[in-house]
Amino acid sequence: MSHYYENDPNLDRTETPFTFELNGQSFRVLSSDGVFSKDRLDTGTRILCEYIVEHRAADLGENVLDLGCGIGVIGVILSRFHPCKITGIDPNAQACHLARENYAANHVDGTIMEADHINDALYDSIVLNPPIRTGKTVIYSLFAQAYDHLKEGGTLYIVIRKQHGAQSAVDYLESLGFEVERPLREKGFWVLEAVK
DSSP: OOOTTSOOTTSOOOOEEEEEEETTEEEEEEEOTTSTTTTSOOHHHHHHHHHIIIIIGGGSOSEEEEETOTTSHHHHHHHHHSOOEEEEEESOHHHHHHHHHHHHHTTOOEEEEEOSSOOSOOEEEEEEOOOGGGOHHHHHHHHHHHHHHEEEEEEEEEEEEGGGTHHHHHHHHHHHTOEEEEEEEETTEEEEEEEO
16 A cells, blocks of 8 residues: 555646645645645644744754655745745655645745655754654654754754654664754644754
């Protein structure tokens, strides 16, 4: 069975818009079948973005990576509140196509790359809503890659459900060398800040 973190060429590619509001701003993005949260802003992404916008936007730096960007919602939101260069990476070709359209429509200064790994660049901040369905091996690989591709003093922002292994994620992040804090718990989700 396919999931949103891989390509399925048999899915309907009809693009449909959805809208949402966050921190007093209205957003419109295009979506389709075969992508994560295809018809709404999911709760985890909303909680993570609201936290960053309200408390950390000024700390994001100039170069931000949206790891596992999907249709580009996080980049669209963060660029509205903080001028920065966004790089989105995702292995799903349809999601990347939509992310490019959504970046253009929302005037995001950004680049989308279809890949299952981080490029060679270094980033001031990395934002991740982990693709839980892929399993711990893939998710922990993303954590390790994030550590390698953050600038010294940079921060990895993560949202993860407590029941999906949030405490184990904290332990693994600390084993990589991150200093981890949990500044927010909401609706069963933990927001983690992991500083290199």
